[in-house]
Amino acid sequence: MIQPRKRRASRLPFVPLPRLLAFVLLSAIPLALATFYEPLAWGAVAIWAAAIVLALIDARATRPLTADDVSRQITEQPSLRAADPVRLTVRNPLARRLALTIRDEPPASFDVDRRSVRVEVGGRASASAEYAARPRHRGTFQFGDLHTRQPGPLGLMERRGRVDAAVEVKVYPDLREIRRYEITLRRGLAYDAGQRRARIPGAGSLFARLREYGPDDDPRSISWAATARRGRPIAVEYETERQQRLLILLDAGRMMSSTLGTLTKLDHAVNTALMLAYVGAAKGDEVGLLGFADDVRSYLPPRRGRGQFLRITEELRRIAVTTTESDYRSALEFLRARAARRALVVLFTDLVDEEASRSLVAAVTRLAGNNLVLCCLLADPELAEVAARVPDSTVSLYERVVAREVRDARAKALATLRRRGVHTIDVPSDRLTVATIQRYIELKKRFL
Numbered sequence: 001m002i003q004p005r006k007r008r009a010s011r012l013p014f015v016p017l018p019r020l021l022a023f024v025l026l027s028a029i030p031l032a033l034a035t036f037y038e039p040l041a042w043g044a045v046a047i048w049a050a051a052i053v054l055a056l057i058d059a060r061a062t063r064p065l066t067a068d069d070v071s072r073q074i075t076e077q078p079s080l081r082a083a084d085p086v087r088l089t090v091r092n093p094l095a096r097r098l099a100l101t102i103r104d105e106p107p108a109s110f111d112v113d114r115r116s117v118r119v120e121v122g123g124r125a126s127a128s129a130e131y132a133a134r135p136r137h138r139g140t141f142q143f144g145d146l147h148t149r150q151p152g153p154l155g156l157m158e159r160r161g162r163v164d165a166a167v168e169v170k171v172y173p174d175l176r177e178i179r180r181y182e183i184t185l186r187r188g189l190a191y192d193a194g195q196r197r198a199r200i201p202g203a204g205s206l207f208a209r210l211r212e213y214g215p216d217d218d219p220r221s222i223s224w225a226a227t228a229r230r231g232r233p234i235a236v237e238y239e240t241e242r243q244q245r246l247l248i249l250l251d252a253g254r255m256m257s258s259t260l261g262t263l264t265k266l267d268h269a270v271n272t273a274l275m276l277a278y279v280g281a282a283k284g285d286e287v288g289l290l291g292f293a294d295d296v297r298s299y300l301p302p303r304r305g306r307g308q309f310l311r312i313t314e315e316l317r318r319i320a321v322t323t324t325e326s327d328y329r330s331a332l333e334f335l336r337a338r339a340a341r342r343a344l345v346v347l348f349t350d351l352v353d354e355e356a357s358r359s360l361v362a363a364v365t366r367l368a369g370n371n372l373v374l375c376c377l378l379a380d381p382e383l384a385e386v387a388a389r390v391p392d393s394t395v396s397l398y399e400r401v402v403a404r405e406v407r408d409a410r411a412k413a414l415a416t417l418r419r420r421g422v423h424t425i426d427v428p429s430d431r432l433t434v435a436t437i438q439r440y441i442e443l444k445k446r447f448l
Helices: 018-025 028-033 038-060 176-187 224-230 265-282 306-318 328-338 354-367 381-388 394-419 429-445
Strands: 014-016 070-074 084-091 098-103 110-112 116-121 126-135 139-143 146-151 157-163 167-171 206-212 234-239 245-251 286-292 296-303 344-348 372-378 423-427
Touching: 018 038, 028 038, 038 157, 070 146, 084 098, 084 116, 116 126, 176 265, 224 234, 245 265, 245 296, 245 328, 265 286, 265 306, 265 344, 265 372, 265 429, 286 306, 286 328, 296 306, 296 328, 328 354, 344 429, 354 372, 354 394, 372 394, 372 429, 381 394, 394 423, 423 429
Parallel strands: 245 286, 245 344, 344 372, 372 423
Antiparallel strands: 014 157, 070 084, 084 126, 098 116, 098 146, 110 126, 139 167, 146 157, 206 234, 286 296
């Protein structure tokens, strides 16, 4: 957890403004003329006295603000790399207009478009302003207090204060893909659009789609509400509900710590795993989760329902990448000991060197004995670019040779996995989610 840096509260909350300093400088005029006529020095004293009195009046006209007057609302659930709006609301307890500058203390791992906002609110009214905060990491973080700057009605003094507003926030994997999927689902443009549905003879119980009523259809399949809306007979098509078991495995070891774009490979995999869990839960499957590195870091036994999806979301928020080597054998043995039923196992990992490939292939091959395994890898576009680049120096030639060795070892490991009955995906990060969901739907419809 990142703790905000606490600053010592100022004993003198009032700061003079330029208008007061300009007023005091007016005393220089009678002081300069006093060299010719000494009584004019009293004019400078009068200006100083007036400045002091007016400054005190201006300071007393402001009052310290509390958490009831200034508050922060994070309007959406913070998610990785999403620009989430943070709203700062001011309730003006005074009868006069209030102009207020607020400086927030977001966590250090948040990118913000601005740190201070200015709010102007009428008497006995409320107003708010927003800024955007974009988390760079998943986990639990803390916003600090709110710092306020409130000028007096005469513009001579400014009251500076601190409002207690420290609060913890949980940053989840990228939730935007789920929102986009829900929209495309309503429009009939989801990932499985255009694919043939595997059908089982007999009456179904799971709603599939609406279509025009045909002469060979059972009259009982007519949807009278849809018929009334469209003005022609519409039938409801059902398919037999077939619930399966889906196990999501996340490698959080060293090979998933490298960065693709602005996110680590693990973060890309976590975002896809969240989407996969959502789709699996929506389709009635039992969904489970296993996160591992050198040992098991997280485990949720497969279950159905929205509650399970929320538990998986919370676990995905906590899984952190490590610099240790992954122990595939112990992780998959752990899974085999707790999952006796056949399941579709989706493993998110990466292949870099031959030694890691050998241990992964051996462990996955054993797991594939009584499960259907889908191994999802993240292709590195830079690696492919270096391997194909024409060298123009000794250094670039060396880089090309190394890149080709890594590429060939990766291709060899993937070929071995496929020969042993393991399904594989090897795509760039921007295509990982769509490719994984489409392959999951394809395997589910084939009832493998």
